[in-house]
Amino acid sequence: MYMKSGFVFSQTDTRPMYQQIMEQIKQRIAVGDWPPHTPLPSVRELAVEIKVSVITIKRAYLELAREGVIVTQQGKGSWVNDVLDMKVLQREELMQHLEQAGKLAKSLGLPEEKILQLLKQFME
Known part of the structure; x- marks a missing residue:
């Protein structure tokens, strides 16, 4: 179910x-x-x-x-579908999150360097 x-x-x-x-x-x-x-x-x-x-x-x-x-x-x-390319869906999902994060960061006035630093931190 x-x-x-x-x-x-x-x-x-x-x-x-x-x-x-x-x-x-x-x-x-x-x-x-x-x-x-x-x-x-x-x-x-x-x-x-x-x-x-x-x-x-x-x-x-x-x-x-x-x-x-x-x-x-x-x-x-x-x-x-059991033959679905999960990487494609996951990439789409990631892009949506990054778009939202980018908009939020811009509204907060965060510099690009700080955003990249935070992203690197979360990838570790």
Whole structure:
């Protein structure tokens, strides 16, 4: 059985809901919460759980399947693809974190040298 999704959506995020759902599914896969072969909730289960339309979930699953992130079979459901290149998802996840960190550092007025020093510190 799949783990509860625990999705969190921002009211200020301007992206379509299906893209936000896709991002959060990819994030769970990238960090290892949903390893290969993990069954995803059915379209209806997820729609009820996160209070969005079935059409929105279907769109997210369709796009994820097109990208090769998940596999969907009629009557059998959807699951995390076992031939997924985890490095690609992890790289995407890292880039999102770095983008957020960069924006925050800029708003704090931190010099580039200090940011690089902090990054090196966390990599040790």
